[in-house]
Amino acid sequence: MALVYLGTDFHDTPLSELEKFESASAEVLNALNPNDSVLEGVVVLATCNRFEIYFEAESFHDSMDYVTSVVASSLGVPSDEVASMLKVLYGDSVPQHLFSVASGLESMIVGEEEISGQVKRSLTQAHQRGFVSKNLNHLFQNAASVAKAVTTETGLGASGRSVITTALDVASEELGGITGKSVLLIGTGAYSRVVTAAIQRAGVDNIFVYSRAGRAEKFSENHDTTPVNKDQLVQVMAEVDLVISASGAKGYAIDETLAQEVLAHRSGKSDLVLIDVSLSKDVAPAVSQLNRMSVIDLDQIRHRAPQEHIDSVLTAREIIHTAVTNFENSMASRSIDPVVAALRSHIGLWVDEEIESVRRKSGNSAAEEVQKSLRKVTNAILHAPSVKAKELAVDGNHEDYINAVRLLFNIEVNDRG
Known part of the structure; x- marks a missing residue:
């Protein structure tokens, strides 16, 4: 799965054109229903300064074509015209951009107080429709935390400027x-x-x-x-x-x-x-x-508009840079979770079979004691492999772990995202 950004703002698009995007934003969001499309999740952020679509999909190119066509249809213009107006971001550029937006660094007025609330409302609107995937929710929740940290540590956004x-x-x-x-x-x-x-x-x-x-x-x-x-x-x-x-x-x-x-x-x-x-x-x-x-x-x-103090902006960018790194590490770690869960489930089946065998031979009381012991042993045995799996995922080497699990336990995990 990949997180993708498609959008524009006042830096690149005249305000008169942005107004057209904002007016069509609700229609665009409804049309991008992940329950009936190639998307896994979608959030639309539309304000007087920007029009942004954040989505998650399995296929980058198919999803890009789909989202662009939906926006074009809502605006009543050709898809190639929309494509020429909207910027595309993917990978760590997506959290980098959203965290900067939520913190007010990309606003018309640097440190604008209203934008963090607008980001939260865009997530709420998508949630109300059931359009938010786990990874998109994780992205936007992190953005809210980063915005709060920037305000607390730099004062940007605390002055009520808008x-x-x-x-x-x-x-x-x-x-x-x-x-x-x-x-x-x-x-x-x-x-x-x-x-x-x-x-x-x-x-x-x-x-x-x-x-x-x-x-x-x-x-x-x-x-x-x-x-x-x-x-x-x-x-x-x-x-x-x-x-x-x-x-x-x-x-x-x-x-x-x-x-x-x-x-x-x-x-x-x-x-x-x-x-x-x-x-x-x-x-x-x-x-x-x-x-x-x-x-x-x-x-x-x-x-x-007055310019914010350069030191505050630089500090804010350092906070965002650290947050992006942490987010990417978290996403990599989360990608290995299905594999770890499959391994635990696989070993859990052996444990359950042994417990049932004891129950048939020695009764419920003995089975309960064996169950307690085997659960403790299972957790102890799997602790180190679970930690190592997340470390390998963060370093980009999780395929080695998956191949080892496949070889040793004959486990296939199809959904690792």
């Missing part, structure tokens, strides 16, 4: 501070909850919420915000200091016509700052060209 907190830092420079300002949030989805919490931590109490889908009132019931309906939208935008759009719905939430209308009602107030953290762009490009409108989008946030 795309929205960085955007607020940029907006604060333009507004002369955020505390005490009034904010309109457009959108009530999952990310809007993250945005609301970040705004409140920044000292903003006067928060309005507008939803194009009409969910503002329900959202405000649990988030200490004031709902805004469509008729109130222009007036509220004309009065607030900052607008944050995170709706993710199709079409622009703020187009040039709306922006012009807001400006007509905004006499005597400072320039309106707009933060657009929607992957598909909620603010029309033309709006940024208007006087008295300042738009901060994901591309600007990426370029203006």
Whole structure:
């Protein structure tokens, strides 16, 4: 069995294209059902910054062709186009990448706090469908442990830094501070909850919420915000200091016509700052060209994000390097487990036959005493071979052990993965 990564992120793919992958992620995951495909297991990680598929399969080439075709079908584009956009990793490059992602080293904002939770949720979603193999589960559980270790030992991720907190830092420079300002949030989805919490931590109490889908009132019931309906939208935008759009719905939430209308009602107030953290762009490009409108989008946030201290990043990479080595050793050790289990089972049959023979000749009491003794002897005899088997597996020499077991005990083990 092999663990394989197929994916892309903001480094290689424009955010507008990533949005298409993210929108299709649930469909892709469902279509990659391991119960009805060449895959043994699959997990899909899709965020505003990346689209990644981690899977386990017996045949590398067959599985690659299959996964690529499924993604292409979900997007409605040719397979060769998808193949040209997605990067492939296998071997120890897979844990190396996932551990780096979960630790925030591959994020748009280095040390981003949200990514480790997103990695955990992707595993949970695959688990809920029964799509996770043992090795994939082992990989993602290790990623969670590595992310925690990086945060604890380097401080990366502990500061609560994220795309929205960085955007607020940029907006604060333009507004002369955020505390005490009034904010309109457009959108009530999952990310809007993250945005609301970040705004409140920044000292903003006067928060309005507008939803194009009409969910503002329900959202405000649990988030200490004031709902805004469509008729109130222009007036509220004309009065607030900052607008944050995170709706993710199709079409622009703020187009040039709306922006012009807001400006007509905004006499005597400072320039309106707009933060657009929607992957598909909620603010029309033309709006940024208007006087008295300042738009901060994901591309600007990426370029203006502060860099983490180099020592922390280097320490994090050392932690990840060690974790990858340990993971690979663990995987090699696990690969020999079926052989060790087969050997124990084989010897166990001899023990059981001897116990039954004693039971027939001398009764249950004598058989129980013999059973205790033989179990102890069996464990003692097999301890050293079991330890040696795992050592050989880690060193890549487990075939010698398997051949020895086959020769000495006439045991065939077909599934060693």
